[in-house]
Amino acid sequence: MKSHMTRHTPANPPEARAPRRTAARATTREAAATSDAAAESLSDPGLYLNRELSQLDFNFRVLAQAEDATVPLLERLRYLCISCTNLDEFFEIRAATVRHAQDFEVPLPPDGLSPGTVLRRIHERTAELVDAQYQCWNDILRPALDDAGVRVLARETWNTRQRRWLRAVFREDILPVLSPLGLDPSHPFPKILNKSLNLVVVLKGKDAFGRSGHLAIVRAPRSLARIIRLPPRVSGGEHDFVFLSAMLSEFVEDLFPGMEVEGAYQFRVTRNSELILDEDEVENLALALRDELLGRGYLRAMRLEIAADCPEPIVRGLLQNFDLPENAVYRINGPVNLNRVIHVYNEVDRPELKFTPFQPRQLPGSDAMFDRIAAGDVLLHHPFDSFSPVLELLKQAAADPGVLAIKQTLYRTGRDSPIVEHLVQAARNGKDVTVVVELRARFDEEANLGLADRLQDAGVQVVYGVVGYKTHAKMLLVVRREGRRLRRYVHMGTGNYHSGTARAYTDLGLMTVDPDIGSDVHQIFQQISGLAPAIRLKRLLQSPFTLHAGVLSRIRREAQFAAAGRPARIVAKMNALNEPQVVRALYAASQAGVRIDLIVRGACTLRPGVPGVSDNIRVRSIVGRFLEHTRVYWFANDGAPETWCASADWLERNLLRRVETCFPILDPAVATRVREEALETYLADNTNAWELQPDGSYRELAPAAGEAPHSAQSALLARICG
CATH class of the missing domain: 3.30.870.10 (Endonuclease Chain A)
Structure with a gap:
């Protein structure tokens, strides 16, 4: 793999340093000067890698999994899609942050690289990554999938029967929801949604009003599936698929009757997706966030992906429209939304082409979680240990007459989470339930707004965290009356309260009744919800x-x-x-x-x-x-x-x-x-x-x-x- 950084040679090699003085001889001033000099030498920008470039390179390691022949074939396809999705998010967040730093002259990071330099290197390194991704798809995975009977059919391979069926699907299910827009003085360039599939179409001839054709834009609504599966009776194969982009390109002339289509070129724009709220000026965070989400899909453009054969004048026009530099365009030899091929992974039931399924270990005694935790600390190592004990603790707490209060943080939970069901039930059963919902969890903002509304409707006290500080802590506290005393049962983790990611991410969770930990967690919840001052914790760091x-x-x-x-x-x-x-x-x-x-x-x-x-x-x-x-x-x-x-x-x-x-x-x-x-x-x-x-x-x-x-x-x- 090519390196994007240069090796650093320390300015002061060890052999050139002065001998160390003894503590008895060194004065306080000399010791302080030595400490300052050491700190300064360790602040040399050459000792630091750039965070954004380092994050970008992670995707080469993910892509290497897609290229690894020892990995099951459909899993290799999944890794390819992950590398593509990661790259999208990188431009939406990390590259956008660098662009923001460039605009507002933010102080340089420890590596000393200017935002302009970082952006240039990002585009250079991304070009290498994109080339590697499409080479992996075109030369390695797509042929291997064909050999395995999982075919993603290119336009030039469609036979007469397949083409006839696809045209019928296009006319019946796709064409009615498309709204092509011819570009002229009365039809300016339309807004292009973040990461949406679009075509720029070159036309010749005149329409019904006598207007001469030139360029038109066709936007594919998000309601349309990006991968279409062909029925075996039509295709002859059990697992045959076609990209929507291929269908749009093939049948685009149906959208412009009487005109000649000289070219149709798919393109896609990645935009800044980082929401910035001035929380000091916001009276209601939830309402403000809802307003911000409405415009997120149309923020500043960061990257343009376009078909490799698109004429240069059109590319220049698109770059100008999106206010992008020339190095922000990536010419794509394949579908511009390659990550959508993950649909094939989800649709194809071929166990021999995927990782062998496994059953997480179940915790003995989980039918009585309070007794199990009281007997000694419980460690859960996900995904190897089941996440069900966490759900069981909440479920049993919701029904237990001795439980007085439940407090929990939620950052990402997933749709239709059983955790939410248990919290709602607990509130309905008369428990005092407080949930800290982090509305600003990136890309889960909308889901968390809905989650907060549902919890509030059930009588749960919902707190939106602390102004200026995202609540990323993973804590669950259950207060239970046992005889004449109250006992705190705690779960803390390294990962989110999300049943899905608990099957896909490695994380650790601890369940304990340690009184000091319980007291600390209780105080942190009070601090978050009650605007309390700084607190002295016994066990935890915060x-x-x-x-x-x-x-x-x-x-x-x-x-x-x-x-x-x-x-x-x-x-x-x-x-x-x-x-x-x-x-x-x-x-x-x-x-x-x-x-x-x-x-x-x-x-x-x-x-x-x-x-x-x-x-x-x-x-x-x-x-x-x-x-x-x-x-x-x-x-x-x-x-x-x-x-x-x-x-x-x-x-x-x-x-x-x-x-x-x-x-x-x-x-x-x-x-x-x-x-x-x-x-x-x-x-x-x-x-x-x-x-x-x-x-x-x-x-x-x-x-x-x-x-x-x-x-x-x-x-x-x-x-x-x-």
């Missing part, structure tokens, strides 16, 4: 108050142990890493001799392996069957190790601008399980692991000579699910 400082202090503590000649180690797993102070602290710990292993799925701005700076740091990314979503921080702590799980990545937004929670694993047996299952087995992975190099590129790992292959996810499936 963003934006103590989590950032807590992480830094523990990294620095390991450095102090290493400097004193004691064993020191840090192992952490997360989705992304970019917080500058954390990166600097890790560099300093590495210089002190701390061995650091980071498992970072996506963006990572830290450069490992830089001589004299990060020699002791290794960074790896795992890409496999399940999306790695677990956040775990482990510190050796001079023989008294600490294990923490969290809702937060080591990102600026998570540590400083969100409400997050980080909870300790106190039970030694549970802590051992977390360390073994969430960390050690991933450090031993040599089949789904990629190692970050000093120059910012990733090297795919493979078993060494004589070494057995080891996939962490496969090992956990075998170990936990049997």
